[in-house]
Amino acid sequence: MKVLCGYNVNIDAVYRMTGEEISELLHMLDREELREKLCEPPGEIRSLSDLVAGLVLHMQKGTGGEWFIYSDDVFRFLKGRYYDKCEIRLGGNMGIMANVMSHMGAEQVVMNAVGDINSIKPLMSGENIVFAGESVPQNASMSKDANEIIHFVFDFSNGAQFKVLGDEVTVPRENRFIATYDDINTELTITPEFEEYSREHVNEMDGAIISGFNQLQKFYPDGSGYKERFEKAHSQLEGWKALNPDLPIHVEFGHFMSMDMGVAIFSELAGTVDSIGMNEDELFMLAELHGVPSDMIRKMDACAILDACVRCASSTGLKKIVLHTRDFVMSIFAERTSSPAREMESMQFGVMCAAAFAASGRLPERSQLVDSVRGLARSEEGLKQVTRLQDLIGGEEFEGGVFGEYRGYSVCILPTIICEEPVSTVGLGDTVSSATFLRWLEIGSEY
Numbered sequence: 166m167k168v169l170c171g172y173n174v175n176i177d178a179v180y181r182m183t184g185e186e187i188s189e190l191l192h193m194l195d196r197e198e199l200r201e202k203l204c205e206p207p208g209e210i211r212s213l214s215d216l217v218a219g220l221v222l223h224m225q226k227g228t229g230g231e232w233f234i235y236s237d238d239v240f241r242f243l244k245g246r247y248y249d250k251c252e253i254r255l256g257g258n259m260g261i262m263a264n265v266m267s268h269m270g271a272e273q274v275v276m277n278a279v280g281d282i283n284s285i286k287p288l289m290s291g292e293n294i295v296f297a298g299e300s301v302p303q304n305a306s307m308s309k310d311a312n313e314i315i316h317f318v319f320d321f322s323n324g325a326q327f328k329v330l331g332d333e334v335t336v337p338r339e340n341r342f343i344a345t346y347d348d349i350n351t352e353l354t355i356t357p358e359f360e361e362y363s364r365e366h367v368n369e370m371d372g373a374i375i376s377g378f379n380q381l382q383k384f385y386p387d388g389s390g391y392k393e394r395f396e397k398a399h400s401q402l403e404g405w406k407a408l409n410p411d412l413p414i415h416v417e418f419g420h421f422m423s424m425d426m427g428v429a430i431f432s433e434l435a436g437t438v439d440s441i442g443m444n445e446d447e448l449f450m451l452a453e454l455h456g457v458p459s460d461m462i463r464k465m466d467a468c469a470i471l472d473a474c475v476r477c478a479s480s481t482g483l484k485k486i487v488l489h490t491r492d493f494v495m496s497i498f499a500e501r502t503s504s505p506a507r508e509m510e511s512m513q514f515g516v517m518c519a520a521a522f523a524a525s526g527r528l529p530e531r532s533q534l535v536d537s538v539r540g541l542a543r544s545e546e547g548l549k550q551v552t553r554l555q556d557l558i559g560g561e562e563f564e565g566g567v568f569g570e571y572r573g574y575s576v577c578i579l580p581t582i583i584c585e586e587p588v589s590t591v592g593l594g595d596t597v598s599s600a601t602f603l604r605w606l607e608i609g610s611e612y
């Protein structure tokens with residue numbers, strides 16, 4: 166399979182923030198300034214005190230969070246102090262998805278290569294990746310360091326202790342605070358090389374997988390003004406379709422903080438792309454519009470999720486939604502766009518890849534995939550939900566899942582294979598979705 170991959174890739178630099186280290190950072194700050202920042206959290210990082218306030222606030226509560234770095238000085242400080250001691254991982258939905266596809270045997274993976282691609286390359290697996298965009302696009306608004314895209318992930322453990330403004334703090338829960346330095350992905354940058362390569366080769370391609378629209382909101386936190394950037398990418402997808410109408414395009418949706426923006430982007434893409442993938446939280450946001458009882462989605466009730474998926478698809482004309490939760494995956498699709506056998510087998514491949522990745526922190530060789538998940542069981546909760554859904558739609562059992570019809574859409578549901586103690590949870594959703602899409606493309610061409 167030959168696949169086009171856009172748009173976001175970055176480096177995650179992971180550092181374990183201890184009580185001692187945060188104490189050292191606290192010593193560098195003016196107490197009054199810190200007090201102010203803790204009372205009125207800035208929500209973004211323009212100075213060292215902003216960064217430390219973000220860390221302290223999240224460590225105190227044990228909550229996860231992500232703030233954006235707007236200062237080159239803070240970035241350089243973080244890079245100098247921590248980078249060499251960090252675990253460096255591949256990040257960005259597209260980067261992860263491109264890597265999964267390449268590792269799992271796609272013949273060619275063409276990436277929109279943004280940022281400092283030389284530091285990203287060694288993190289990717291396989292010889293078959295075309296990094297379209299060796300040179301960084303010149304953009305006057307970017308600073309000198311802007312081709313470095315680093316998301317500093319500060320993990321912290323429960324029980325870590327430190328003192329802030331005289332108070333003892335004990336971290337109640339393991340979590341992470343992310344300080345993101347990234348202009349390129351948040352502007353949804355498309356390299357001229359990727360534009361050109363994809364246009365010239367789109368006819369030879371078997372599919373395209375796209376993500377990163379949700380990153381736009383960091384650049385436009387109030388949810389306005391993103392339209393121009395979105396339109397540029399959207400028109401690229403339309404251009405591919407014009408040149409190669411048979412090119413299946415899958416979009417992995419992602420988490421939008423602004424509901425207006427999320428809904429607008431979903432509706433626009435629905436008319437252009439072939440499928441959209443998401444998790445239950447992302448569906449929850451879209452479903453609110455349709456009056457689906459949303460607490461049931463939060464509870465991952467398969468019947469509520471099915472109803473919400475079908476409403477979102479039929480109201481926008483979208484042909485297919487592939488939804489994943491911890492316990493099951495579900496695909497709803499318009500007639501004649503796929504078959505239950507094709508859906509079930511590709512989702513099966515997707516959940517195996519995710520389970521294998523969760524269990525060992527990396528993907529096995531393709532030939533070892535089945536063996537690598539042999540010791541893992543189907544999610545109990547997933548099996549329960551599959552039965553519930555079968556009662557609702559009267560579907561048939563098929564290859565470990567159930568398929569049937571609901572309000573004019575075909576439905577396939579499959580319990581996940583669950584790894585109870587995952588080594589890693591980063592990028593599991595992207596792994597499920599991209600592996601499913603890859604297998605779906607392969608099966609299509611086998612027929």
Ligand SMILES: Nc1ncnc2c1ncn2[C@@H]1O[C@H](COP(=O)(O)OP(=O)(O)O)[C@@H](O)[C@H]1O
Nearest residue numbers: 444489490491519520523583584592593594595
């Ligand atoms: N422990 C696990 N074992 C197997 N699969 C898992 C496990 N945890 C999560 N998954 C899969 O990964 C998906 C996570 O996707 P998502 O919520 O979109 O997170 P992200 O995109 O940040 O990785 C779940 O829907 C599920 O399919």
Ligand SMILES: [Mg+2]
Nearest residue numbers: 419444594595
């Ligand atoms: Mg996801």
